[in-house]
Amino acid sequence: MAQLSGVPILILKEGAERKQGKNAQKNNIAAAKAVAEAVRTTLGPKGMDKMLVDSLGDVTITNDGATILDTIDVEHPAAKMIVEVAKTQDEKVGDGTTSSVIFAGELLNLAEELIEQSVHPTIIFRGYRKALLKCKDLIKDLSIKIEPDDKETLTKLAITSMNSKLITGVKSQFADIAVRAVTQITEDRGSRRIIDLDQIQIIKKEGKSLLDTKIIDGIIIDKEIVHPMMPKSILDAKIALISSSLEVEKTEFDAEIRIQTPGQINKFLEEEANLLKNRVLKLTEIGANVVFCQKGVDDKAQNILAKEGVITVRRVKRSDMEKLARASNAKIINNISDITSGDLGKAGRVEEKKIGDDNMIFISECSDPKAVSILIRAGIEHVVDEAERMLHDALSVVKATIEFPYILPGGGASEIELAKQLKAYARSIGGREQLAIEIYANALEIIPKTLVENAGYNPVDLIVELRSKHETEAGKSSGINIDTGKPDNMLDLGVLEPSSVLIQAIQSATEVSSMILKIDDVIAASSLSKGSQD
Ligand SMILES: Nc1ncnc2c1ncn2[C@@H]1O[C@H](COP(=O)(O)OP(=O)(O)OP(=O)(O)O)[C@@H](O)[C@H]1O
Numbered sequence: 133m134a135q136l137s138g139v140p141i142l143i144l145k146e147g148a149e150r151k152q153g154k155n156a157q158k159n160n161i162a163a164a165k166a167v168a169e170a171v172r173t174t175l176g177p178k179g180m181d182k183m184l185v186d187s188l189g190d191v192t193i194t195n196d197g198a199t200i201l202d203t204i205d206v207e208h209p210a211a212k213m214i215v216e217v218a219k220t221q222d223e224k225v226g227d228g229t230t231s232s233v234i235f236a237g238e239l240l241n242l243a244e245e246l247i248e249q250s251v252h253p254t255i256i257f258r259g260y261r262k263a264l265l266k267c268k269d270l271i272k273d274l275s276i277k278i279e280p281d282d283k284e285t286l287t288k289l290a291i292t293s294m295n296s297k298l299i300t301g302v303k304s305q306f307a308d309i310a311v312r313a314v315t316q317i318t319e320d321r322g323s324r325r326i327i328d329l330d331q332i333q334i335i336k337k338e339g340k341s342l343l344d345t346k347i348i349d350g351i352i353i354d355k356e357i358v359h360p361m362m363p364k365s366i367l368d369a370k371i372a373l374i375s376s377s378l379e380v381e382k383t384e385f386d387a388e389i390r391i392q393t394p395g396q397i398n399k400f401l402e403e404e405a406n407l408l409k410n411r412v413l414k415l416t417e418i419g420a421n422v423v424f425c426q427k428g429v430d431d432k433a434q435n436i437l438a439k440e441g442v443i444t445v446r447r448v449k450r451s452d453m454e455k456l457a458r459a460s461n462a463k464i465i466n467n468i469s470d471i472t473s474g475d476l477g478k479a480g481r482v483e484e485k486k487i488g489d490d491n492m493i494f495i496s497e498c499s500d501p502k503a504v505s506i507l508i509r510a511g512i513e514h515v516v517d518e519a520e521r522m523l524h525d526a527l528s529v530v531k532a533t534i535e536f537p538y539i540l541p542g543g544g545a546s547e548i549e550l551a552k553q554l555k556a557y558a559r560s561i562g563g564r565e566q567l568a569i570e571i572y573a574n575a576l577e578i579i580p581k582t583l584v585e586n587a588g589y590n591p592v593d594l595i596v597e598l599r600s601k602h603e604t605e606a607g608k609s610s611g612i613n614i615d616t617g618k619p620d621n622m623l624d625l626g627v628l629e630p631s632s633v634l635i636q637a638i639q640s641a642t643e644v645s646s647m648i649l650k651i652d653d654v655i656a657a658s659s660l661s662k663g664s665q666d
């Protein structure tokens with residue numbers, strides 16, 4: 133509200149709320165910190181899980197930062213910005229969501245203390261930017277380059293990403309599956325490697341145990357064979373993918389056929405059936421013994437195909453047709469008269485199997501499939517769902533590493549080392565910005581601190597021990613041994629993380645905390661619900 137010779141001028145609509153200056157900042161920081169606090173206890177292998185109940189009463193039990201924040205309904209605008217950090221992290225690299233949120237919360241927490249000491253937010257903001265750029269350089273130096281086909285290291289990275297998840301005991305099996313799946317669908321295009329995780333189809337079915345989870349060198353189609361007389365399994369399959377229907381063709385225009393004798397109608401129907409028969413037999417002529425049809429297959433066509441011993445599946449989704457094409461190296465054909473034997477795909481085995489209560493078609497033993505399926509089994513739904521989230525992290529980490537093959541020691545080792553080197557850098561900057569860079573370094577230590585705290589050890593002692601280890605070159609990879617509560621070499625323990633996960637985490641955490649710090653005025657329009665109550 134401005135004043136003009138004593139008369140107030142209203143610039144905002146009635147009911148709008150406005151917070152300014154330190155008040156606005158404090159309020160935003162408190163909200164962002166609250167979000168970070170909500171996920172803090174889930175970080176690391178000894179982190180706890182959250183049980184989330186949505187408005188319909190559906191329960192999710194998870195340890196996954198992105199899932200937790202996605203499920204809880206956050207109202208406050210600054211809190212929403214923090215939730216965005218987790219989402220971005222999940223989309224870009226698929227892991228490290230909890231870490232990025234906790235780090236953002238700590239950057240704001242420590243900034244608040246500086247603001248209390250009358251350091252202007254702009255200075256903090258500038259210091260944070262410098263610290264981020266320096267950190268990225270330091271990460272380059274600290275990172276270890278690996279060969280993208282180094283399966284052993286990729287497996288260790290996958291296991292580290294799953295260490296913190298609810299389900300234990302199947303980690304190495306899941307890690308093997310993740311590495312196999314991602315390397316299988318990786319395509320080399322010149323010097324670039326392209327990985328599209330959508331080419332890994334995940335099928336979840338309750339029943340049996342997690343140990344029965346497996347990867348199929350091919351695709352699973354959630355459909356049944358159309359005709360009971362068709363074989364239930366075929367070895368050495370030659371697969372035709374047809375996008376048009378296998379039915380008696382209807383003429384495109386209205387035609388009138390005058391029939392004088394009953395013989396003529398029979399002849400006409402016979403002719404129609406013959407046309408269809410010729411089309412269908414074209415498939416067997418070129419050697420197809422399995423047919424996937426995107427549209428319908430009528431009774432007549434079914435009978436012919438059953439007689440010929442061809443497995444046929446109809447109304448297959450377009451996306452599944454594409455996966456089948458990638459898995460078996462087949463071409464999707466619209467006009468059957470054009471099909472040749474070169475268009476057929478190959479699979480060692482095609483069979484219908486009962487999984488749980490449903491029949492499904494397994495197209496497996498493909499020789500170099502560019503799309504694969506993973507079938508997740510577990511006794512109950514909650515476990516199947518968490519297993520899927522866990523697999524998502526493992527697949528993402530393997531993908532991220534193949535695309536950018538640099539890794540870092542985990543268990544807080546890299547954060548402690550970065551903090552140490554960043555503090556040395558801060559001293560070279562001097563002035564008030566030095567303070568901001570120093571608190572950035574301190575904020576990085578929130579990751580090892582939280583890991584230790586969640587594992588039930590004393591963070592103060594352990595962080596001091598870790599810092600002193602990092603004084604020497606040999607101690608550079610020292611992180612927390614979660615089992616002993618002592619510093620240990622993370623490279624020796626095989627606790628490894630992709631560099632891209634840490635780079636993305638500090639990048640988005642810095643961006644969002646700087647953005648929140650720069651806000652000194654929050655103007656909120658009166659909400660609709662408030663308005664309607666008036
Ligand atoms: N065996 C281990 N010993 C020590 N630290 C470990 C071990 N395994 C994993 N960690 C650490 O746990 C942290 C990751 O924990 P967590 O997976 O819960 O969070 P996140 O990856 O940040 O988020 P999310 O997985 O929910 O997206 C990393 O700092 C990682 O180095």
Ligand SMILES: [Mg+2]
Nearest residue numbers: 227228293296
């Ligand atoms: Mg993780």
